[in-house]
Amino acid sequence: MAVKEFSVLQKVLICSMVTTVVWINFICFIDTKQWFKQDRFPSQKATYKFDQQRNMSKEGDKSDERRTVPVQALKRIDEYMNFTDLKDHLSLVNISTSLVTIRKKTSVVRVGDNVMIDIILFNGRGERTKNGGDMLRVWLREPDLNASVSGYVIDHGNGSYTGVVKAMWPGNPELMFSVANTKEHIGIFLNVVRRYGLSKFLQAFFKKGNLTESTLCSILPNIPNTAALCNFTNQNFNFSFFCGKPKELGCEDWKEYSRSAINSCNEKQKSLFMNYKYFKKRVGKLHISAGTTGEPNISCHDVSSALTWQTTNPTGYFFNNEWRSLLCKPSLSWRYKSYASCLKNRPVLLTGDSTTRNWYSPLAKLLKLHVFVGRHEVKDEAWQKFAEAVDKNNLLSIYWTPHEIPFFSYKQNKNNFRTVASRIDDLPGNQRAIIILHWFGHMTMTTPNHFREHVASAKHAVQRLLRRSPHSSILIKGPHSFTHKYYFLEPFDYLNRIYKQILYEEFIDLQEKVYFIDQWDATVGNENVDIHPKPFLNPIMANFAFSFIC
Numbered sequence: 001m002a003v004k005e006f007s008v009l010q011k012v013l014i015c016s017m018v019t020t021v022v023w024i025n026f027i028c029f030i031d032t033k034q035w036f037k038q039d040r041f042p043s044q045k046a047t048y049k050f051d052q053q054r055n056m057s058k059e060g061d062k063s064d065e066r067r068t069v070p071v072q073a074l075k076r077i078d079e080y081m082n083f084t085d086l087k088d089h090l091s092l093v094n095i096s097t098s099l100v101t102i103r104k105k106t107s108v109v110r111v112g113d114n115v116m117i118d119i120i121l122f123n124g125r126g127e128r129t130k131n132g133g134d135m136l137r138v139w140l141r142e143p144d145l146n147a148s149v150s151g152y153v154i155d156h157g158n159g160s161y162t163g164v165v166k167a168m169w170p171g172n173p174e175l176m177f178s179v180a181n182t183k184e185h186i187g188i189f190l191n192v193v194r195r196y197g198l199s200k201f202l203q204a205f206f207k208k209g210n211l212t213e214s215t216l217c218s219i220l221p222n223i224p225n226t227a228a229l230c231n232f233t234n235q236n237f238n239f240s241f242f243c244g245k246p247k248e249l250g251c252e253d254w255k256e257y258s259r260s261a262i263n264s265c266n267e268k269q270k271s272l273f274m275n276y277k278y279f280k281k282r283v284g285k286l287h288i289s290a291g292t293t294g295e296p297n298i299s300c301h302d303v304s305s306a307l308t309w310q311t312t313n314p315t316g317y318f319f320n321n322e323w324r325s326l327l328c329k330p331s332l333s334w335r336y337k338s339y340a341s342c343l344k345n346r347p348v349l350l351t352g353d354s355t356t357r358n359w360y361s362p363l364a365k366l367l368k369l370h371v372f373v374g375r376h377e378v379k380d381e382a383w384q385k386f387a388e389a390v391d392k393n394n395l396l397s398i399y400w401t402p403h404e405i406p407f408f409s410y411k412q413n414k415n416n417f418r419t420v421a422s423r424i425d426d427l428p429g430n431q432r433a434i435i436i437l438h439w440f441g442h443m444t445m446t447t448p449n450h451f452r453e454h455v456a457s458a459k460h461a462v463q464r465l466l467r468r469s470p471h472s473s474i475l476i477k478g479p480h481s482f483t484h485k486y487y488f489l490e491p492f493d494y495l496n497r498i499y500k501q502i503l504y505e506e507f508i509d510l511q512e513k514v515y516f517i518d519q520w521d522a523t524v525g526n527e528n529v530d531i532h533p534k535p536f537l538n539p540i541m542a543n544f545a546f547s548f549i550c
Contacts (some may be wrong), residue, residue, distance in 0.1 A: 014338050031441055038508060065152045066164075068311040068518045069504045075496035077448070080133065080494075081194075083187025086272055090124035092182050093134050095279040097122040099499045100163075100164075100177045102284055111169050111291030115140070115175065117163030117283065119153070129159035133183030138163035139525050140286070142173040148259075148525035149317035167288045168317040168324075178280035180483075181491035182318040185277060188269055189491055196222055196264035197240075198406060199445045204243040205256035205411065215244030216260060219406060219450055224264075230254065236405055237419045257417070259408035263489065266446065267498040273489035293326075299414075300328035300547035305515040308548070309504060315521045323522060323540050330547035334539050339367055340394060342550035343434070346399040347427060350418045351458075352438030353407070354384075355532060359436070359542040360400040364389035366539075384409040386423070399423075403454065407442050420454070421461035429468030434549060437462075438477040440499065441531055444490040448498055455506045466513060473549040474510070476503060480519035482531050496520060 064072040086092075103116040111318045117138055121129040123293040138151040151165025155167050165175070193199055199219030206213045216223050216231075219240045223229070231252035233240050245251060257511050263270055308327070316325040332338055348363075350356040364371050369389035384407065390397045402409070405417045420437065437458055443451050462474055481489075518542060523533055533541070 065313045069500045072167035073501045080187035083184045093121040094124045095179045097126050109288050113167050116170045116460045117166050119161040121159050132157040135181040136179040138165050139176050140173040147319045147322040150521045150524035175283040177283050180493040186491045186494045192265045193447045201260045201262045203258045203260040206246045206249040206253040207255045208253045213246035214309050217243035257414040258411040278483040298328050299331040303328045306511045307512050308516045315518045323420040332547040332550045334543045345395040346432045348395040348434045350400045350436045356438045358538045433472040435474045440479040444495045452502050459506050474514040478519045481523040
C-alpha cells in the first residue's frame with residue numbers, strides 16, 4: 001500500500017515539474033512587452049460582461065434576435081431567395097387575423113420585468129402560417145410621459161413567435177405590435193436587386209456643346225431596354241457602375257449624376273413593397289409598478305469599444321424625451337465648453353448621408369464654426385458634397401462627406417462624389433482624428449454583397465489611418481428605423497439586421513478600436529417614420545456617441 005502511495009506521489013511531482021518548465025519557457029520566449037502596450041488598455045476602459053436583462057427567461061436567452069448586432073441573420077438569406085413571386089396578397093400574414101396576446105404569468109408587472117408576448121400568425125384567408133421569416137416588432141409607449149422602449153421577437157420557425165419587451169418605467173404604457181416586413185417582401189426584393197443591382201435606377205447626364213442626353217445607371221450591367229453600356233467602374237473608384245450609352249454622345253461626355261424615378265421592380269412587386277409593411281396595432285395596456293431599471297453607473301468614456309458590439313435589447317429607453325442608455329451614462333454635456341475642450345486640435349470627419357449631416361450641422365452651430373463647401377469642390381447648388389466647418393483660432397475643424405455612389409441625390413456634378421476611403425486617406429498623420437462612419441438609407445437599395453464592398457474599402461482606410469495616427473477614434477453610427485410606407489420599397493427591418501452583421505464581420509479585427517453606436521432601439525421605440533430621425537434626436541444621439549471618446 002505504501003509503495004502504491006509513493007508511486008502516485010512520484011507521478012504528481014513529475015507532472016508538476018514538467019508544467020513548471022513549460023511555463024518558464026513560455027514566459028522566457030514570448031514578447032511580454034506586448035501585454036503592456038498602452039493602447040491595449042486605453043484609459044482602463046471597462047470590459048465587464050454586459051447583461052442588461054437579468055431576469056431574462058430561458059426562452060429568449062442568447063438568441064440572435066436579442067443581440068443589437070446580429071451574427072446569424074445572413075444564414076437565412078438563401079431561404080428568403082426562394083420567394084421569387086407572390087401568388088396573391090391574401091397569402092401574406094395579416095395583422096388583423098393574427099393572434100397576439102400578453103402572457104400573463106403574474107398579475108403584477110414591475111419595472112425591470114420582461115413582458116412576454118405570444119404571437120401566432122395567420123394570413124389574409126385566416127389560415128395559420130406554418131413557416132417563420134416574417135419580421136415583427138414589439139414595443140411599449142406612453143405618450144403622456146414621452147416614454148418608450150423597444151423589444152425584440154424570437155422566431156420559432158413555424159409561424160409562432162415570442163415577443164419580449166422590458167418594463168422600464170412605472171406607469172400605464174401601451175403594448176404595441178407591428179408586422180414590419182413579410183418574408184415574401186424580403187425574398188422578392190432580394191431577388192430584384194440581385195438581378196438589377198439596385199431597387200431604383202440612377203441616372204447619368206451627358207453633355208457636349210448644346211447637346212444633352214440622359215440614360216439609366218446601375219451597379220450591374222443589366223439595365224432594361226439598354227443594349228450598349230458605358231462602364232464607369234474606373235471613374236467610380238473601382239466600385240462597379242454602368243450606364244446606358246447615349247445615342248448621339250460618347251461615354252466620355254458624362255458630366256452629371258442624379259437619382260431617377262424608375263424602379264427595377266414591376267408594378268405587382270411595387271405594390272407589395274409599398275403597401276404591405278409596417279402595419280401596427282395596440283395589443284393592450286399594462287400597469288407597471290416601481291422597480292429597478294438596472295441602469296449602469298459607469299461613464300461611457302470608460303466603456304471599451306469592444307463592448308459596444310456585444311449589447312443586447314434594450315440598449316436604452318426614452319423617458320420625458322430623454323434617452324437613458326442601459327450601457328453607460330454619458331458624461332459629456334451638449335455645451336460649447338465641453339466640445340471645444342474635447343475636439344481641440346482633433347479633426348472630425350463624419351461620413352454617410354443626410355443623417356450624419358444632421359449631426360454635423362448642429363455640432364458646427366454649437367461650436368460657432370464657419371461653415372462652407374469644401375475648398376476644392378464644385379460650386380453648384382447641390383448640398384450633397386464635401387463640407388467643412390472650422391475655427392482656426394481655437395483649432396476646431398469638422399468635415400462631412402457623402403459616401404460614394406450609389407447615392408440617390410438630386411442632379412449634380414459627378415465629381416462631387418469620392419470614396420469614404422479617399423477622404424480618410426486625406427487626413428494627416430500623427431493626429432488624434434475622430435471618424436464617424438455611416439451607411440444605411442441609400443445603401444439599402446443595393447445588394448448585401450455590394451454593401452460589404454463599400455464597408456471593406458472604408459475599413460482598409462481605417463487601418464491605414466490607425467497606422468499613421470494610432471490615437472485616432474473611430475465610431476460607426478448604426479442603422480436607424482424609419483417606416484415611411486409610400487415612397488420606399490426596401491424591407492428595412494431585415495436589411496438592418498444583415499447590414500449590421502456585415503459591419504460586425506468586416507470590423508471584427510478592429511472592434512477593440514472601433515465603437516458601434518446603436519440607433520435602432522431608440523428609433524423603433526419612438527416610432528420614427530421619416531428617413532431622417534426626429535430633429536430632437538440629433539443632438540441627443542450625437543452627444544451619446546461623442547461621450548465614448550470625450
